[in-house]
Every structure is written in structure tokens, then in C-alpha cells.
Amino acid sequence: MNNSIKDTLTNTASIYGSYLSFNEPLSKHSTIRTGGNAYAWYAPTNLEELLETVKFLRKNNIRIVIAGGGSNILFPDGYIDAVFINLSVGYFERIVFDGTTVTAGSGARLSKLIAESVDNGLSGMEGLIGIPGTVGGAIIGNAGHKIEISKYLVSVTIIDKNNGLHILGKEDISFGYRKSSFTVEDIIVEASFELAREEDRAILRARLREYLAGKLKTQPMADKTLGCIFKNPDSIYKSAQLIEMAGLKGVRKGGAVISTKHSNFIVNDGSATSSDVLALINVAREEIKSKFNIIIEPEIKFLD
Ligand SMILES: Cc1cc2nc3c(=O)[nH]c(=O)nc-3n(C[C@H](O)[C@H](O)[C@H](O)COP(=O)(O)OP(=O)(O)OC[C@H]3O[C@@H](n4cnc5c(N)ncnc54)[C@H](O)[C@@H]3O)c2cc1C
Known part of the structure; x- marks a missing residue:
């Protein structure tokens, strides 16, 4: 990328007082802690700045990747020629209640x-x-456990491709x-939800404890x-059962290991690369196809 792109981004970030970093290691923004470096990581603080930056980058044909919490995407190991826009501060992290309606920034x-x-x-x-x-x-992924977020x-509210x-x-x-x-071109800015009134917060807290305990018991929540x-x-x-039936529990590729606690999780033992994770994903898919004639599709997202 040429210097004028760098200069414009630097200038915009300094006007708004936003975080901007070049050659940013993506592993620190990933819950599995793997991935190479990105051209830039930008965290705008307000909507005007986001719109201005997105328009500028698109006009100059610069690839944009919207980064959330990095808990459902495998970043590649090499350099990624893209500006990662992270909506985690300022306007994008606010949560506002109005009666039973709650509006949350996408970050x-x-x-x-x-x-x-x-x-x-x-x-x-x-x-x-x-x-x-x-x-x-x-x-984006309609995440869910006991319910789905939808x-x-x-x-x-989104910014569309235009x-x-x-x-x-x-x-x-x-x-x-x-x-x-x-x-991939839609950028989620915020979302509103309609919830139900429950004055007895103890009921809600007991529910949280119960659901979380279930997750902690069955999933390697503290691992990468x-x-x-x-x-x-x-x-x-389920995929976890198929992986277990295929004898893949604990199998590793480099520093990536199929969890012994929950077979549908791959754990980074501290030395894994994204290529290790990818290789293990391919092993699991191939084994399950050849042993049971079932194709399992990744839930996680990939960047090319
Ligand atoms: C320990 C653990 C437990 C988990 N348990 C569950 C579970 O029970 N259920 C479940 O569904 N998932 C689970 N996940 C997976 C993951 O946490 C969810 O999918 C989560 O919702 C992903 O959110 P994120 O902000 O990390 O998204 P990211 O991984 O950052 O991004 C996911 C995708 O969304 C895009 N994206 C992110 N933000 C925006 C935006 N504002 N606008 C446009 N695109 C955007 C990204 O570009 C990417 O393509 C778990 C993960 C871990 C590590």
C-alpha cells in the first residue's frame, strides 16, 4: 500500500484520537492466538469517522475486514494486505436501555x-x-447456546456495500x-433487542449460573x-461425537490439539500456527468422510 493511504489513515486517526496500528499481529486479537500480521488495525470511535474511513478505503480499493472479538475466525499465518476495522470503542460499544428495548453497538x-x-x-x-x-x-453467525441471538x-443498523x-x-x-x-460487505453498526421484564433478578442470575456451569463442565473455556x-x-x-468415534480425541498437528474435554474444540497448546489448526480441521473432515461418509462443515470463518 502506498504512503498516501498510510498518511490519510494516520491523519484521520489523529483527528479523532483513535487507535491505529500498522503491521498489527492478529494473534493478539484472536481467542486461539494464531495468525500473521495485518497491514493496519483501526478502531474508530464514532460513526462519522467510520463512514469517512470506509468510503476512503473502498474508493481506493483497499480491502476491509471487520474484526469483532476474534472468537469465530481463523486468521491466516502470513501477511494480510487489509485494514482491519475494529468497532470496540466509543459509539460502537455503547449499550442503551429504553424500557424493555436495548440497543447495543456492534462492538x-x-x-x-x-x-x-x-x-x-x-x-x-x-x-x-x-x-x-x-x-x-x-x-453475523447467529450465535447461540440455549437460544440464538436472532x-x-x-x-x-448496517453500512452496506454502497x-x-x-x-x-x-x-x-x-x-x-x-x-x-x-x-462480507455489510458492516453492522448496532442492533436493538426487545426483552421481557423480570423484576426478580435472582431468577435471572440463577439461570446465568446454571447455563455457565454447564458450559464450563463440558467445554475447554479457559483454553485458547x-x-x-x-x-x-x-x-x-453431533460433530463432537463423530470426531470422538473416529478416534481423533487428543490428536494433534503441530501445536493444535483436538480437545480431550470437547472433541469439537481445537486447542492451541501455545505453539500452534493457523496452518496447524487448518491441517487438523482437514484431518477431521477427511476421517469423518471416509469412516462415516458424512461431510462436516466448519462453523468458524476463514480469511483468504
Ligand atoms: C470458548 C468459546 C465458546 C464459544 N461458545 C459458543 C457458543 O456457545 N455458541 C456460538 O454460537 N458460538 C460460540 N463460540 C464462537 C464465537 O464466540 C461466536 O461465534 C461469537 O459470536 C463470535 O463473535 P466475535 O465478535 O468474536 O466475531 P469474530 O470472530 O470477530 O467475527 C466473526 C465474523 O463476523 C464478522 N464481523 C464481526 N463483527 C462484525 C460487524 N460489526 N459487522 C460485520 N461483520 C462483522 C467478522 O468479519 C467475521 O467474519 C465460542 C467461542 C469460544 C472461544
Whole structure:
């Protein structure tokens, strides 16, 4: 990328007082802690700055990647010639309550949205407890545990591929099992949810404890992972069961290991690269195809 791109980004970031870094290691923004370096990492603080930056980058044909909490995407090991835009501060992390409606910036942490909803005596979000990452990332993949995030969703504000700002009603979006109809060019800015009043916060907190305990018991929550690697196939068996039945529990490629606690998780033992993770994903897919004639599709996203 030429110096004028660098200069313009630096200038914009300094006007708004935003975080901008060049040659940024992506591993520090990934929950599995792998990946190479990106041309730039930019965290705008307000909508005007985001729109201005996106328009500038698109006009100059610079690749943009929207980065959430990095808990559902495998960054490649090499250099990535793209500007990563991270909406985790300022306008993009706010959470605002209005009666039973809550509006969250796309970079708001899901855990914070759940905690604040419960503090406000609002029920609905508890079933998402234990899912790391941001509201935007959760909507893109329709994340879910006891419920899917789309359940209480009312609307989503996006910047589309033509840099237009639109409010989409839930009826304008399709959601499925770990998927939504958003394209890679859509940038989620914020989302609103309609929750139910529950004045007895003790009920909500007990529910949070129960759901979280279930997750902690069955999943390697403290390890470096990306959560479940594969979607469950259309089969009586879940991906974790198929991986276990194929004898792959504990199998490793380099520093990437199939978790012994939950077979659908790949753990970075501290020395893994994204190539190790990818190699292990391929081993699991091939083994399950050859042993059971079932194709398991990744739940996580990849960047080329
Ligand atoms: C320990 C652990 C447990 C997990 N448990 C669950 C679970 O129970 N259920 C579940 O569904 N998932 C689970 N996950 C996976 C992951 O946490 C979720 O998918 C989460 O919602 C991803 O959010 P994120 O902000 O980290 O997204 P990222 O990984 O940062 O991004 C995911 C995708 O969304 C895009 N994106 C992110 N933000 C925006 C935005 N504002 N606008 C446009 N595009 C955007 C990114 O470009 C990328 O393509 C788990 C992961 C871990 C590590």
C-alpha cells in the first residue's frame, strides 16, 4: 500500500484520537492466538469517522475486514494486505436501555450486554452466556447456546456495500443455524433487542449460573480456542461425537490439539500456527468422510 493511504489513515486517526496500528499481529486479537500480521488495525470511535474511513478505503480499493472479538475466525499465518476495522470503542460499544428495548453497538461485548440486561431486570439474553465476542460477530453467525441471538432481535443498523446507512428490521434478514444473510460487505453498526421484564433478578442470575456451569463442565473455556470448529451435520450424531468415534480425541498437528474435554474444540497448546489448526480441521473432515461418509462443515470463518 502506498504512503498516501498510510498518511490519510494516520491523519484521520489523529483527528479523532483513535487507535491505529500498522503491521498489527492478529494473534493478539484472536481467542486461539494464531495468525500473521495485518497491514493496519483501526478502531474508530464514532460513526462519522467510520463512514469517512470506509468510503476512503473502498474508493481506493483497499480491502476491509471487520474484526469483532476474534472468537469465530481463523486468521491466516502470513501477511494480510487489509485494514482491519475494529468497532470496540466509543459509539460502537455503547449499550442503551429504553424500557424493555436495548440497543447495543456492534462492538459491545456480548457478556456485557447479558450482564447489563440482567441488572436492568430484563430477561432474554441469559441463554447466550459464555459466548465470547461482540454483538456484531454474534449476529453475523447467529450465535447461540440455549437460544440464538436472532430470537429477541428487532433491528440491525448496517453500512452496506454502497456506504449507505440502513436500519433493517428482523424480517429483512434471514437467520439459520450459525448463519445470517449479511454479506462480507455489510458492516453492522448496532442492533436493538426487545426483552421481557423480570423484576426478580435472582431468577435471572440463577439461570446465568446454571447455563455457565454447564458450559464450563463440558467445554475447554479457559483454553485458547475458537469454540466449536464444526457445525453439527444433518445426522443423528453431533460433530463432537463423530470426531470422538473416529478416534481423533487428543490428536494433534503441530501445536493444535483436538480437545480431550470437547472433541469439537481445537486447542492451541501455545505453539500452534493457523496452518496447524487448518491441517487438523482437514484431518477431521477427511476421517469423518471416509469412516462415516458424512461431510462436516466448519462453523468458524476463514480469511483468504
Ligand atoms: C470458548 C468459546 C465458546 C464459544 N461458545 C459458543 C457458543 O456457545 N455458541 C456460538 O454460537 N458460538 C460460540 N463460540 C464462537 C464465537 O464466540 C461466536 O461465534 C461469537 O459470536 C463470535 O463473535 P466475535 O465478535 O468474536 O466475531 P469474530 O470472530 O470477530 O467475527 C466473526 C465474523 O463476523 C464478522 N464481523 C464481526 N463483527 C462484525 C460487524 N460489526 N459487522 C460485520 N461483520 C462483522 C467478522 O468479519 C467475521 O467474519 C465460542 C467461542 C469460544 C472461544
